[in-house]
Amino acid sequence: MQTQTASPAAPPPTQTDPGVIRVERATRHFGAVTAIEDLTLAVRAGEVVAVVGPSGCGKSTLLELVCGLSAPDAGRVDAGPAALMPQRDLLLPWASALDNAALALRVRGESKAKARAAAAPAFAEFGLAGFERSRPAALSGGMRQRVAFLRTLLAGKPILCLDEPFASLDAISRADMQAWLQGALAREPRTVLLVTHDVEEAVLLGDRVAVMSPRPGRIVAEIAVGLPRPRTATQPEVVALRGRAMAALAAATAGARA
């Protein structure tokens, strides 16, 4: 008769903070195109990581994996609930700013009245007071971005994936929005994965800048920013870090060509 031995107790499941992102050697193909390959990135809860990289290197693909909109073909992606703010603001043109902002709550099953009541108090804080009933076409680009950001925030997820949130704005609105985002995250910290083409923006907003190689994208350099907020583009430390990040990006691009 076989002796039954008690199997050792399974280790307790690790209590992973829902704000943590772990991407380990992730690869994602689209047909013959390998968008990202062997990409590894770890983000701590509450950390803001800015991702920069050449056009088409797989930045949006990375965000989609983190948000669970697609799965890697190889490797692992572990992340808590994440809300995506896509490249274009994608506001519903026929709905008011308030209803656009409240959309995430409606999707979660809240009544229209409750969703509006939850979204309305944030309008003043987001510089949108008085525009609750305006349609997106009547708002400036910066205001539309703020409505889109508010909608992403109201989804109540611990992780925000922002895909070039300010790319469509002129330089002044962009600087305003960068300052505003620094304030918004100070008030309501979240884990943020911010994709941007703009290395200066990455240094202004990130705790860390992750540099991607050309496609197939991998993280090839990480630069810790470690400066108190708010930061300004003219600060010597910001200028120096911007130079380092630019050099890392140039090296990544040149390395891929060699």
Ligand SMILES: Nc1ncnc2c1ncn2[C@@H]1O[C@H](COP(=O)(O)OP(=O)(O)OP(=O)(O)O)[C@@H](O)[C@H]1O
């Ligand atoms: N759904 C898809 N179907 C087919 N190909 C795709 C899809 N999504 C992305 N790709 C391809 O994968 C590659 C990476 O695209 P992705 O949008 O992730 O790059 P990106 O770095 O965000 O680009 P950009 O800087 O231009 O915004 C590109 O070659 C793109 O054409």
